[in-house]
Amino acid sequence: MTKVTAQLSVSLDGCYAGPRHDGTGNWMESAESLGFFRVTRWVIDAMAWRERLGFAGGEQDTNSQIMAETFAAAGAYVMGRRMADGGEVPWGDEPPFRAPVFVVTHRPRETLVRGGGTSFTYVTDGVAAAIERARAVADGRNVAVAGGGELVRQVLKAGLLDELELHIAPVVLGAGMRLLDERLDLDGREGIELTPIRVVHTPQVIHVRYAVGGRARLVLDDRGSGGGPARVEVAAGD
Amino acid sequence: MTKVTAQLSVSLDGCYAGPRHDGTGNWMESAESLGFFRVTRWVIDAMAWRERLGFAGGEQDTNSQIMAETFAAAGAYVMGRRMADGGEVPWGDEPPFRAPVFVVTHRPRETLVRGGGTSFTYVTDGVAAAIERARAVADGRNVAVAGGGELVRQVLKAGLLDELELHIAPVVLGAGMRLLDERLDLDGREGIELTPIRVVHTPQVIHVRYAVGGRARLVLDDRGSGGGPARVEVAAGD
Numbered sequence: 001m002t003k004v005t006a007q008l009s010v011s012l013d014g015c016y017a018g019p020r021h022d023g024t025g026n027w028m029e030s031a032e033s034l035g036f037f038r039v040t041r042w043v044i045d046a047m048a049w050r051e052r053l054g055f056a057g058g059e060q061d062t063n064s065q066i067m068a069e070t071f072a073a074a075g076a077y078v079m080g081r082r083m084a085d086g087g088e089v090p091w092g093d094e095p096p097f098r099a100p101v102f103v104v105t106h107r108p109r110e111t112l113v114r115g116g117g118t119s120f121t122y123v124t125d126g127v128a129a130a131i132e133r134a135r136a137v138a139d140g141r142n143v144a145v146a147g148g149g150e151l152v153r154q155v156l157k158a159g160l161l162d163e164l165e166l167h168i169a170p171v172v173l174g175a176g177m178r179l180l181d182e183r184l185d186l187d188g189r190e191g192i193e194l195t196p197i198r199v200v201h202t203p204q205v206i207h208v209r210y211a212v213g214g215r216a217r218l219v220l221d222d223r224g225s226g227g228g229p230a231r232v233e234v235a236a237g238d
Numbered sequence: 239m240t241k242v243t244a245q246l247s248v249s250l251d252g253c254y255a256g257p258r259h260d261g262t263g264n265w266m267e268s269a270e271s272l273g274f275f276r277v278t279r280w281v282i283d284a285m286a287w288r289e290r291l292g293f294a295g296g297e298q299d300t301n302s303q304i305m306a307e308t309f310a311a312a313g314a315y316v317m318g319r320r321m322a323d324g325g326e327v328p329w330g331d332e333p334p335f336r337a338p339v340f341v342v343t344h345r346p347r348e349t350l351v352r353g354g355g356t357s358f359t360y361v362t363d364g365v366a367a368a369i370e371r372a373r374a375v376a377d378g379r380n381v382a383v384a385g386g387g388e389l390v391r392q393v394l395k396a397g398l399l400d401e402l403e404l405h406i407a408p409v410v411l412g413a414g415m416r417l418l419d420e421r422l423d424l425d426g427r428e429g430i431e432l433t434p435i436r437v438v439h440t441p442q443v444i445h446v447r448y449a450v451g452g453r454a455r456l457v458l459d460d461r462g463s464g465g466g467p468a469r470v471e472v473a474a475g476d
Contacts, residue, residue, distance in 0.1 A: 012404070012432065012448070013418035014252055018456070019426040031426035034456035038429060156410075166250070170432035170448060172394075174424030180251035186412030188257040188269035191276060194250065194408040199444060201437040206446065210250070210408060218256070218272035 002138045004131055006145040006152045007070055007165035008179055009039040009205070015176030016149045035176045039169040042204040043067060052096040062202050070165075074099055075141025076134035078127065080151035081105040084120060094118070097146075100137050102130040104151060127154055149179045156192070156212065157184050163197065165209040190217050240376045242369055244383040244390045245308055245403035246417055247277040247443070253414030254387045273414045277407040280442040281305060290334040300440050308403075312337060313379025314372035316365065318389035319343040322358060332356070335384075338375050340368040342389060365392055387417045394430070394450065395422050401435065403447040428455050 010016050018035025021027050043049050047058030048068035058064065076099050084103040087095070094116040095101075101120045104127050112120040123130040134143040145155050155161045166179075186192070194210035201207070248254050256273025259265050281287050285296030286306035296302065314337050322341040325333070332354040333339075339358045342365050350358040361368040372381040380401075383393050393399045404417075424430070432448035439445070 011429070028458065034427055034458055035429070037458055038456050168446075170434050172418050172422065172424070172430040172432065173426075174418065174422035174430070175420050175426045180410050180412065182413050184410065184412035186410070188411075188413045189272055191249070191273070192410040192412070194410065196408050196439065196441065196444065199437070199439040201434065203434065206434065206437060206444075208406075208444065218276050220266065220272055220275055 002075065002135050002140060003142045003162040004135075004145065004155065004160055005073070005142045005163040005165070006147075006155065006161055007167065007209075008147065008149060008152055009043060009167040009169060010179060011035070011039050011169055011171050011173040011176065013172050013174065014178050014180055015039070015173040016179055017177040018173060019175050020177055031175075032177065035173050038171055038173070039167075042167065042169065042202075045204070062200060063204060063207075066167075066200065066207055070144075071096075071098075073142045074144035075138030077101040077144050077146045078130045078134050078151070078155075079103050079120075079146040080148045081107075082150070083146065083148045088112075088120075091118075100134065101146070102134045104130045127151065128158065128160060131155070131160055149177055153179055153183060156180075159214060161212045163209060164194070164212055165198075165207060168206045168208060169204070170206075186215070190215050192216075240313065240373050240378060241380045241400040242373075242383065242393065242398055243311070243380045243401040243403070244385075244393065244399055245405065245447075246385065246387060246390055247281060247405040247407060248417060249273070249277050249407055249409050249411040249414065251410050251412065251414075252416050252418055253277070253411040254417055255415040256411060257413050258415055269413075270415065273411050276409055276411070277405075280405065280407065280440075283442070300438060301442060301445075304405075304438060304445055308382075309334075309336075311380045312382035313376030315339040315382050315384045316368045316372050316389070316393075317341050317358075317384040318386045319345075320388070321384065321386045326350075326358075329356075338372065339384070340372045342368045365389065365396065366398060369393070369398055387415055391417055391421060394418075397452060399450045401447060402432070402450055403436075403445060406444045406446060407442070408444075424453070428453050430454075 008016050018031035021030040021032040027033050042063045045059045046064035046067040047060045048064040050058035077097055079101050095114050095118040098117040103120055103122050105122050108124050109122040145152050193213035193216050197211055198209040246254050256269035259268040259270040265271050280301045283297045284302040284305040285298045286302040288296035315335055317339050333352050333356040336355040341360050343360050346362050347360040383390050431451035431454050435449055436447040
């Protein structure tokens with residue numbers, strides 16, 4: 001059955017890149033880039049990713065296997081406009097997706113057909129429509145929300161995401177582009193409940209995959225701890 | 239050798255409680271409390287914690303074993319003033335620490351000696367001094383920063399923390415009191431590097447313990463990925 005999935009590399013504090021680049025100067029020299037390359041270091045080392053991108057070398061390890069599974073599981077992609085624009089030239093004639101990609105944008109454009117099975121179709125009627133377009137051609141595999149983080153958050157917020165996998169790199173960035181924050185518009189008395197599906201840890205990164213439940217009101221449940229918050233604060237550290 | 243440690247239960251998005259209670263009305267009915275009880279649910283179920291608090295029942299499971307280890311490893315505690323004030327009455331004559339507690343505060347006060355080996359010593363010359371006072375009496379066990387989250391962040395920011403363990407509950411709160419954020423004053427071009435020591439996962443929570451390295455400048459290292467950020471964005475989801 002086709003699931004809508006997303007996976008993102010983040011720091012322990014949930015940043016998938018450094019502070020957003022303001023567009024002036026070279027992105028590669030920006031703080032956004034520095035944070036981004038730190039949390040995705042495991043990806044760039046993975047042979048399965050390097051092969052897709054046509055780069056030599058790489059590690060044939062657990063991280064690489066997870067990356068290979070990630071590519072194999074996707075039958076179609078949904079992508080944000082910023083990512084698609086940034087990738088169009090460098091991805092060249094044979095982009096690494098090898099599947100149909102549906103780009104969420106406000107600007108109508110003819111479908112761009114590339115080699116190796118990749119095509120870019122520009123969808124102007126919203127992310128839900130893009131997901132349905134992708135689902136229709138995913139051939140039983142998953143619809144992968146390729147990113148960027150803004151789009152992943154939008155899909156989660158809309159309740160359209162079935163699975164979320166975070167690859168947590170052992171670093172704290174403190175400042176940066178955060179996936180999960182106030183922009184989800186949770187009101188402080190509700191949460192999005194998750195069910196862990198798989199946890200794989202390596203020295204470079206912890207891979208945590210969750211099934212995404214719906215939004216749910218938080219119910220006070222102190223398990224008979226006797227009430228007073230202070231009692232609970234003891235073991236919980238606050 | 240005595241280490242300075244901290245452990246905190248958080249949501250997947252790094253919140254250890256809901257939005258901070260404004261002090262009006264009942265804390266137990268606040269959004270802060272709702273989020274706090276959600277991320278600490280595993281603690282309240284743990285027999286090792288319930289025994290310390292004098293509550294009946296509880297689960298004798300992996301989570302409980304981790305809680306038991308956490309209590310056993312601490313030879314002395316450092317605690318924030320808000321937590322100490324909140325706990326003083328409910329903890330009663332035999333607080334659960336069973337070790338000396340050093341409270342970081344601006345208000346001088348005589349040491350409060352309780353039963354079962356717990357004492358509260360009020361330290362007015364800062365967190366570093368409180369940690370040294372605790373280290374001197376920890377008898378080779380760890381100095382545990384008991385919380386709250388503000389104090390844990392302060393200790394991490396000051397470079398005084400040797401180990402940080404997060405207990406990550408499978409929920410997204412979106413809004414709440416966040417442990418790791420801009421208040422660490424990282425400038426977007428540096429990070430705090432961590433080394434994973436132990437990862438234990440249960441259906442209720444993922445326990446992730448890290449050794450804390452120092453602040454380090456982030457070095458651009460694209461592992462020969464060919465430069466363009468877009469190429470890297472493919473697999474990383476942004």
